[in-house]
Amino acid sequence: MSLLLNRSAFGNPVNKGNLLTRESAVQLFQEWVLNPKLQVHMLQVAHLMKCWAKETEALDEQQQWMWELSGLLHDADWDQWPDLHCKKIIEHLEELQIDPDVMHAIASHGPNHFGVEPVNKMDKMLFAFDELSGLIHAYSLMRPNGYEGMDVKGVKKRLKEKSFAANVSREEIQDAANRANIALDDLIAFIIPRQATVTA
Numbered sequence: 001m002s003l004l005l006n007r008s009a010f011g012n013p014v015n016k017g018n019l020l021t022r023e024s025a026v027q028l029f030q031e032w033v034l035n036p037k038l039q040v041h042m043l044q045v046a047h048l049m050k051c052w053a054k055e056t057e058a059l060d061e062q063q064q065w066m067w068e069l070s071g072l073l074h075d076a077d078w079d080q081w082p083d084l085h086c087k088k089i090i091e092h093l094e095e096l097q098i099d100p101d102v103m104h105a106i107a108s109h110g111p112n113h114f115g116v117e118p119v120n121k122m123d124k125m126l127f128a129f130d131e132l133s134g135l136i137h138a139y140s141l142m143r144p145n146g147y148e149g150m151d152v153k154g155v156k157k158r159l160k161e162k163s164f165a166a167n168v169s170r171e172e173i174q175d176a177a178n179r180a181n182i183a184l185d186d187l188i189a190f191i192i193p194r195q196a197t198v199t200a
């Protein structure tokens with residue numbers, strides 16, 4: 001089964017700046033994503049995106065929300081329509097005339113799966129956070145005290161341990177960090193304390 005999108009342009013540039021309200025985004029999220037584990041993952045990635053936009057890029061609130069929204073919806077169709085992963089949510093957001101940057105970020109969150117390369121910083125950060133965030137959360141679940149006392153070293157150890165979260169591609173994590181031009185250690189250090197505030 002191929003998830004290739006076979007295109008690299010999404011939405012219409014006239015819709016730039018057009019975002020869902022938080023209320024309608026949350027409604028869509030709740031209707032489409034029923035799996036609580038996937039919900040946590042998407043909320044964590046959304047939070048990381050918002051924090052990065054605010055703290056590192058110093059973007060305004062509207063832009064912060066755009067980053068958060070991209071994270072919040074990036075896996076929206078994975079739960080109920082895995083064969084249409086990415087395609088369905090993108091087409092839906094296109095119908096709603098949402099800012100093309102949101103669709104592009106979602107479309108490029110897995111270049112090896114969807115065939116769309118991350119281009120701008122928002123694309124690259126979504127790709128960089130996605131799998132690494134999932135691996136770090138899996139690590140928290142096997143620790144007696146969850147995120148408490150978790151450090152970069154521990155995460156690096158899990159990364160080297162191939163049997164841990166074996167379905168998570170280490171190559172992809174490294175590739176994503178390289179594309180974002182951020183050292184893996186820095187990325188991990190950013191994720192741990194922020195993600196710790198968003199758990200089930």
Ligand SMILES: [Fe+2]
Pocket residue numbers: 074075078109110
């Ligand atoms: Fe995904």
Ligand SMILES: [Fe+2]
Pocket residue numbers: 041045074075130131
């Ligand atoms: Fe994801």
